[in-house]
Amino acid sequence: MNLQTFKAPTMAEALTQVKRTMGPDAVILHTRTYSQRYWLGLRRHEIVEITAGRGLQMPDRRRGPVAQAAPTRQPTRTLPPAAPNLQNYVGPRDLSQAGRDVLNTPAGNTAVMLTLREEMKELKIAVGKMVTEVRQTKSPEVPEELFSHYMQLIGNQVAEELAIEIIKNVQRQIRPEHAENAEFVREKIAEQLEKYMPVAGPITRTKAHGPHVVALIGPTGVGKTTTIAKLAANLKLREKRKVGLITIDTYRIAAIDQLRKYADIIGSPLKVVGSPDDLREAIISMSQDCEFILIDTAGRSPNDTLKLNELKTFLAVAAPDEVHLVLSTTSSQACVELAIERFSDVRADKIIFTKLDEAAHVGVMLNVVRKVNKSLSYVTTGQDVPDDIEVGKGRRLAQLILGNNGN
Numbered sequence: 001m002n003l004q005t006f007k008a009p010t011m012a013e014a015l016t017q018v019k020r021t022m023g024p025d026a027v028i029l030h031t032r033t034y035s036q037r038y039w040l041g042l043r044r045h046e047i048v049e050i051t052a053g054r055g056l057q058m059p060d061r062r063r064g065p066v067a068q069a070a071p072t073r074q075p076t077r078t079l080p081p082a083a084p085n086l087q088n089y090v091g092p093r094d095l096s097q098a099g100r101d102v103l104n105t106p107a108g109n110t111a112v113m114l115t116l117r118e119e120m121k122e123l124k125i126a127v128g129k130m131v132t133e134v135r136q137t138k139s140p141e142v143p144e145e146l147f148s149h150y151m152q153l154i155g156n157q158v159a160e161e162l163a164i165e166i167i168k169n170v171q172r173q174i175r176p177e178h179a180e181n182a183e184f185v186r187e188k189i190a191e192q193l194e195k196y197m198p199v200a201g202p203i204t205r206t207k208a209h210g211p212h213v214v215a216l217i218g219p220t221g222v223g224k225t226t227t228i229a230k231l232a233a234n235l236k237l238r239e240k241r242k243v244g245l246i247t248i249d250t251y252r253i254a255a256i257d258q259l260r261k262y263a264d265i266i267g268s269p270l271k272v273v274g275s276p277d278d279l280r281e282a283i284i285s286m287s288q289d290c291e292f293i294l295i296d297t298a299g300r301s302p303n304d305t306l307k308l309n310e311l312k313t314f315l316a317v318a319a320p321d322e323v324h325l326v327l328s329t330t331s332s333q334a335c336v337e338l339a340i341e342r343f344s345d346v347r348a349d350k351i352i353f354t355k356l357d358e359a360a361h362v363g364v365m366l367n368v369v370r371k372v373n374k375s376l377s378y379v380t381t382g383q384d385v386p387d388d389i390e391v392g393k394g395r396r397l398a399q400l401i402l403g404n405n406g407n
């Protein structure tokens, strides 16, 4: 077996060299593209490299296995069955057509894919470098030695001003020689993130008499009903508390059925109310037997002012001890901000963030909680009732933003 490596500025030229030197039976084993610096390292150009072999025992699809045709020759290693040979390659006169013929074979496609993958990788690195350079120009106040940490915060959608503030706080706290210690810096950033995330703690009944009433409000589909079910199941089954459920969702039968199913499984009473008066009565009737009453509401589109006003009337009647605004971490910062603005007229004391399991960028949680000046009560992390819910913790947020090392 004879292996050789060929280098040229293009794939077609490299293939021509292979054909010329090794003949039409050459088999391409590997290709890669890389750039080479020249001119004192100031310029660079692309090099396509092909490793090809001759005298390899390749199964011929038209004639059957090579072993049959040449029984005396033993293959020295197993080769990919689809590696192209250059039998159909017509020569340098029709370079582009020849290149196309070779590339039309399955292994030719693989070679192209490999080359593309390399190029994509380089492109990603180049774009990443450009983004960092632009950021560095835009944020000259971020110290260079902490810039990668700043980029990590930004990459997780922590607002720029906040990320700068956090990094500057960290810079003040550490000695310059510690800036090189990534773990140490990370821990300091985690402490900052924790500090910047106000948390409310779990729902707790403080009064001796009467039920602790909690209402969940928020945009459509964020996970209010599922979260109510999780909260109710944990209070009832884990903490052995008496829990009543009320839904003000009168628009959709399916939504009522959804909560009824959960109420049946948990073993809690459910009341469906259609008017503020019904709601008042439902609360009064549950007051005797329930330590907690959880109120589910229909999702309101932030653009539906009429329904938002209606919700306000219901909440005024219910006079809940806590109102939690439920927001999804899968929504963009702009969507979350719109929801907050529209719901700002409705009473909301705490924030619940849902769908953390699907969130791409968790920094939005930090921005929102700080912007509305409310504390985080719970986060939900999946569709499973009752397990996928956690009491909000700053350390957990830090862990999510910084990766596992934020522990």
Ligand SMILES: Nc1nc2c(ncn2[C@@H]2O[C@H](COP(=O)(O)OP(=O)(O)OP(=O)(O)O)[C@@H](O)[C@H]2O)c(=O)[nH]1
Binding pocket: 219, 220, 221, 222, 223, 224, 225, 226, 227, 255, 297, 298, 299, 300, 354, 355, 356, 357, 358, 380, 381, 382, 383, 388
């Ligand atoms: N991945 C994931 N899905 C969730 C989570 N919480 C809820 N969901 C899903 O989100 C979808 C909507 O949940 P619901 O609880 O019906 O949402 P809602 O806010 O009550 O919806 P409306 O009543 O229509 O406003 C369902 O498919 C839930 O299973 C979560 O933490 N993670």
Ligand SMILES: [Mg+2]
Binding pocket: 224, 225, 226, 255, 296, 297, 298, 299
């Ligand atoms: Mg619902």
